Amino acid sequence: MSQTSDPGPPAPHGDAPEPSPGDPDPDEKFTPGAWLTAQEVAVLWSVREDWVRRVAHLAGVRSHTVPGPTYGTYGAGQDHPYYHPEDVPLAAVAIAEGRVEVESVWRTDTPDGRRAECWRRFRLRLAITLVLVWSSRSCWYAGTAIRSTG
Incomplete structure (x- = not known):
């Protein structure tokens, strides 16, 4: 006898999936100067820059990624993530209080x-x-x- 898992409640808008906490708000306009870069967030959170994306995802920080330049046959440049200025301080508090699990290897302190x-x-x-x-x-x-x- 096979068991099937409960699919849960239907999506709020037809078949559209519910956004995850780290997804940007579609109604909010992205301006690079207002959002924080990975370097700025790494300093605020005491996290190594390599792990900012992962910690932001764990903390539910809204982010926006600007694609890097394309080089034709040679591929594309690195994407540049930006993080929501209202979410970053809240995540910093959550990290400091231990509510967000951050590996010790990821931290700079x-x-x-x-x-x-x-x-x-x-x-x-x-x-x-x-x-x-x-x-x-x-x-x-x-x-x-x-x-x-x-």
Whole structure:
């Protein structure tokens, strides 16, 4: 005998799904200067910038994403999320009171979060250094090859 789950009450407007807490209000006009960037929100919440979207979703913060530029064959640039200025302070209080579960690795005010951010920056700097060393070696080899043939 199979059990079926109750589908719940019907959607309020016909078949349209009910919006989730993080969805922007369709009646509200988006203006980039009024909404907060991920960098601003990361500072207010003491959260690493990589995890702002996830924490905003957990806290039910309304957001709006502006698509990045398109580069034709080369793809598209990174999307830029913006967060509602009324929701961000409420979420900051909820995070501080522990009502929103934020992993310690996601935060900037915990040892785990600072360690993770330090390693991320170290890996980035190491990658840049390796690229520079590799490119300088290939230029040096090209220069010696030209001089030896001439």
